[in-house]
Amino acid sequence: MSVPADTFHRGPALSELREPVHGPLLDGRLRDLLDGKKIVMTGVTGFIGEQLLWKMLTELPGTTPSVLVRRKGSAGAEARVRSLLKKKIFAPLAEEAGGLDALLARVEVIEGDLPNVPELPADLDVVVHCAGDVSFDPPIDQAFTTNVVGTQRLMERMLEAVTGPDGERTKVPHYVHISTAYTAGRRRGAIPEAGHVHGIDYEAETRAGLAMREQVEAASRMPEQLTALRHQAERQHRQAGYLTTAADTERRRQEWVTAELVAAGTERARSLGWTDVYTFTKALGERVVTDLGADIEVSIVRPAIVESSWLHPYPGWIEGFKMAEPLILAYGRGELPEFPASADSVLDIVPCDLVVNAILAVCATDPTPGEPEYYHVSSGARNPLTFHDMYGHIRSYFTAHPLENVTKPGAPLPEWTFPGAVSVERLLSTSERAHGVAERIVSRAPRSNRSRKLARDLDKLRGRLDFWRRYHTLYNEYAQSELHFVDDNTLALSRSLDAADVDAFAFDTAGYDWTTYIEEVHCPSVTASVRRMDALRKRRGSRPTTMRDLSANTAGSSAVAVFDLDGTIMSTNVIEQYLWARLPELSPVEQLVEVGGVLGRLPGYLLTEQRDRGSFLRAVYRRYRGLDLAELEQRVDTTMNDFILSRVAPDALQRIEEHRAAGHTTILITGAVSVLTRPLRELFDVILAAELGTDAEGRATGFLKTPPLVGESRSAWLRHYASLHGVDLTKSFAYADSHSDLPMLSTVGNPVAVSPDISLMRAAQRNQWSIVEWRTKSPSPRWHLPSS
The missing domain is CATH 3.40.50.720 (NAD(P)-binding Rossmann-like Domain)
Structure with a gap:
C-alpha cells in the first residue's frame, strides 16, 4: 500500500535546507x-x-x-x-x-x-x-x-x-x-x-494544582453555592420529593466541582502560554x-x-x-x-x-x-x-x-x-x-x-x-x-x-499519501463499527424494552404491577373527578358558579402542582367539604360506574389483564378519592386512594384521613409492601405518566412511562425505559357529566 515518496505533495524539510x-x-x-x-x-x-x-x-x-x-x-x-x-x-x-x-x-x-x-x-x-x-x-x-x-x-x-x-x-x-x-x-x-x-516552577505548580481539589470542594459546600444548586434541582424535581431533589443537588455539586477543576486547569495553562x-x-x-x-x-x-x-x-x-x-x-x-x-x-x-x-x-x-x-x-x-x-x-x-x-x-x-x-x-x-x-x-x-x-x-x-x-x-x-x-x-x-x-x-511520515490514508484506510476503519451498530439497530428495530412480554413471565406472585390512575390508565385528573362528584348535586345555576370558581382557581392550582403535588391535592380536596359521601358512593355504584370504566384506556385494560393472568398482584395508587375508584375494584388486588375525612353526619370535611400518597411516599409504600409480602421488586412493574412518579418507577425492575410529561419522558430516555401511549376512546366528551 505504500507509495514512493515523490508521488505526492511534500513540504520542505529543514534537513533539505541545511545539514541537520x-x-x-x-x-x-x-x-x-x-x-x-x-x-x-x-x-x-x-x-x-x-x-x-x-x-x-x-x-x-x-x-x-x-x-x-x-x-x-x-x-x-x-x-x-x-x-x-x-x-x-x-x-x-x-x-x-x-x-x-x-x-x-x-x-x-x-x-x-x-x-x-x-x-x-x-x-x-x-x-x-x-x-x-x-x-x-x-x-x-x-x-x-x-x-x-x-x-x-x-x-x-x-x-x-x-x-x-x-x-x-x-x-x-x-x-x-x-x-x-x-x-x-x-x-x-x-x-x-x-x-x-x-x-x-513545576514543583510549585504541582502543589497548587493538587491543592485546587480541596479548595473547590470546600467552595462547593458553601451555603450560597448549595442554595443555588438546590434551587436548580428543585425546579426540575420538586414534584418527585425531597430525596430525589437532594440526590440531584449532590449530583449537580459534583458536576460543578469537576467543571471548576477543568476550568481552573484550562485557565492556568492558558495564562502561562499553553x-x-x-x-x-x-x-x-x-x-x-x-x-x-x-x-x-x-x-x-x-x-x-x-x-x-x-x-x-x-x-x-x-x-x-x-x-x-x-x-x-x-x-x-x-x-x-x-x-x-x-x-x-x-x-x-x-x-x-x-x-x-x-x-x-x-x-x-x-x-x-x-x-x-x-x-x-x-x-x-x-x-x-x-x-x-x-x-x-x-x-x-x-x-x-x-x-x-x-x-x-x-x-x-x-x-x-x-x-x-x-x-x-x-x-x-x-x-x-x-x-x-x-x-x-x-x-x-x-x-x-x-x-x-x-x-x-x-x-x-x-x-x-x-x-x-x-x-x-x-x-x-x-x-x-x-x-x-x-x-x-x-x-x-x-x-x-x-x-x-x-x-x-x-x-x-512522508511514506504515504493522504488520499489513500484518509479515504481508503482511516475513514473506512473509524466508520466500520458505527455502520455495524446502525445495521444491528435496524435489524433489532427499537431499543431494549422494559415493557416486557408477560406471556413467558415466571415471576408469578413474587412480582407486582403498580399503576397510576390519572393520565396513565385514564385520561382524567383530580379536578375533573371533583366536578363529576360535585356538580350532579347542584342546580344548573350552582353548577355554573362552581365551574367558574374552579376555573378562577385553576392557574393557582397549576402553580401549586408545579411546586408540590401533595399541596395541590390538598387544595382540591378542600372543595369536597360538605359533600355527602354516602350519596356519592351510591351515585358511583349506579350512574357513574360505566362512565368511569369507559374512561379506562383499552391498552391499559389489556395490560392489567395480562398481569393478572401472569399471577402478578395488581396495585392501583392514585390521588383520586377512594369512592371514585369503586368501579375499578375488579381490576386491582390493592387500591390505594385518598380517604376523605367525614363529620358526624357523614359529610366530607375537606381534609384527608392520612397524607396523600405522592412522589417518594409511593416508593416508600411499595418497598414496605414488598418486604411484608415477599415481593421481588426487580421483577416487578410500574406504570405512570408524571415526573412526580419518578421515585416509584425507579423502584422496580420494569418501569414504563405512559404518555409521559416532558420531564418524565427525558428521564425515561436517559434510563432506557419504555415509553408507551395508552389512548382513551371515551364514548362521551370530557365535559360530559355522568347521569342516570
Whole structure:
C-alpha cells in the first residue's frame, strides 16, 4: 500500500535546507540491538501501548516486555493483561506460542498504578512511559497527578531499581518518555527537537494544582453555592420529593466541582502560554524527566495527533475514538455545519504504527547520559495536510460512502467555508440562544404527543449543539495552529534503519499519501463499527424494552404491577373527578358558579402542582367539604360506574389483564378519592386512594384521613409492601405518566412511562425505559357529566 515518496505533495524539510544536527543513530537490526533487553512499559492497555506490546512480541523475540498495569475493580493486573492478549491482533501470536498461557508467559506483569508505582525489576534496561491522561480537559488535579507526579514516581522507582545497597548505580538505564508535540504551547513557527525554554516552577505548580481539589470542594459546600444548586434541582424535581431533589443537588455539586477543576486547569495553562492543561502538564512532565534524568540516558518522543495505523497490525487498526474520529462521524451524519479552523493550517496527523516503530527505534539508541534527545513524530514538516485538504478527503469519502443513520435523511453533506473562529462562535451562540427560547416554550406547553415530539427534537438539537460547543472549545486552538514541528532527529533515525527492518519498522511520515490514508484506510476503519451498530439497530428495530412480554413471565406472585390512575390508565385528573362528584348535586345555576370558581382557581392550582403535588391535592380536596359521601358512593355504584370504566384506556385494560393472568398482584395508587375508584375494584388486588375525612353526619370535611400518597411516599409504600409480602421488586412493574412518579418507577425492575410529561419522558430516555401511549376512546366528551 505504500507509495514512493515523490508521488505526492511534500513540504520542505529543514534537513533539505541545511545539514541537520541529529542524535544517535542505529547500527544494526532492532531485534539484535534490543536482544536480551528488558523493557518496562506503562500504558499497555492504551492505544499506543497495546500496539507497542504487539510489536515487541511480534518482531523482537529476544526482548522481554515488562508491563505496569493497575488493578481495575476485581480484575488484577495479570487478568487484565490476559484479556488484552485475547484481542484479535494477538491471536496469531497466541497460536504460534502454543496458547494464551504460553504467550502470557513471555510478558512480565507488574501490578501497580500511577503515581503509586511499586518496586520495579532490578534487571530493567529501558523504561517506556506511554501512560498518561490524554484528554485535553481533565480536572487540574487529575492532570498533575498523572502527567507530573506519576512521571516523577516512575522515574524514582526506576532509579531505585538500578541503585545498589552501596548507593552506586548498577547500570545506566534508558528512560524513553512519550510526550506530545504540542508541549510547545501557544507558539508559532518552527518548533525544534529540543527542550522548551520556560521558567515555570513545576514543583510549585504541582502543589497548587493538587491543592485546587480541596479548595473547590470546600467552595462547593458553601451555603450560597448549595442554595443555588438546590434551587436548580428543585425546579426540575420538586414534584418527585425531597430525596430525589437532594440526590440531584449532590449530583449537580459534583458536576460543578469537576467543571471548576477543568476550568481552573484550562485557565492556568492558558495564562502561562499553553493551549490546555493536558499540554501544560505534559510540558512540566518533560521538565521532571530532564531533572531526574541528569545522569542517565533520556529520550523524549513527541508524537503529533495519533490516529489509525497505516500498515500494522493491519491498515486502519485503531482502539477507541481519538481526536479526529468524533468530528469525522459528526460530519458524516450532517451534525457539524462548520468548523473553526483556518483552512490553510496544518493538521499534523501521524498513523499509530509509525509512532510505535519510532518509539522502538529510539529504545535501541544509546543517548549520552545527561543529554536528553528529542524526537518529533509528525507529518507537517514533510507531508503537510491542511484542514481544507482534510475536509476535502472526508467529504469525498462520505459522498461515495454515506452513512445510513444521518440527522436529515436525503440532505446534502454540510459545505464548510471556513469563515473563521469568530463567525463560527457567533453561529453557535445564536443557535444556543434559539434553542433556549424554544426549550422554555416547550416546557410550558400542555402535555401532548406534539409537545413530546418537539421536546425530543430539541433534545437531539441540544446534543448536537453540546457536541459542537465541546469540540469548538477543545480544538479551536489546534484548528488554527501555526506550529511547524521540525523532525530532523526523527528523519535521521528513520534513515539509519537497517534495510532488513524497513518493512516492519518504517516510520518516515512522508511514506504515504493522504488520499489513500484518509479515504481508503482511516475513514473506512473509524466508520466500520458505527455502520455495524446502525445495521444491528435496524435489524433489532427499537431499543431494549422494559415493557416486557408477560406471556413467558415466571415471576408469578413474587412480582407486582403498580399503576397510576390519572393520565396513565385514564385520561382524567383530580379536578375533573371533583366536578363529576360535585356538580350532579347542584342546580344548573350552582353548577355554573362552581365551574367558574374552579376555573378562577385553576392557574393557582397549576402553580401549586408545579411546586408540590401533595399541596395541590390538598387544595382540591378542600372543595369536597360538605359533600355527602354516602350519596356519592351510591351515585358511583349506579350512574357513574360505566362512565368511569369507559374512561379506562383499552391498552391499559389489556395490560392489567395480562398481569393478572401472569399471577402478578395488581396495585392501583392514585390521588383520586377512594369512592371514585369503586368501579375499578375488579381490576386491582390493592387500591390505594385518598380517604376523605367525614363529620358526624357523614359529610366530607375537606381534609384527608392520612397524607396523600405522592412522589417518594409511593416508593416508600411499595418497598414496605414488598418486604411484608415477599415481593421481588426487580421483577416487578410500574406504570405512570408524571415526573412526580419518578421515585416509584425507579423502584422496580420494569418501569414504563405512559404518555409521559416532558420531564418524565427525558428521564425515561436517559434510563432506557419504555415509553408507551395508552389512548382513551371515551364514548362521551370530557365535559360530559355522568347521569342516570
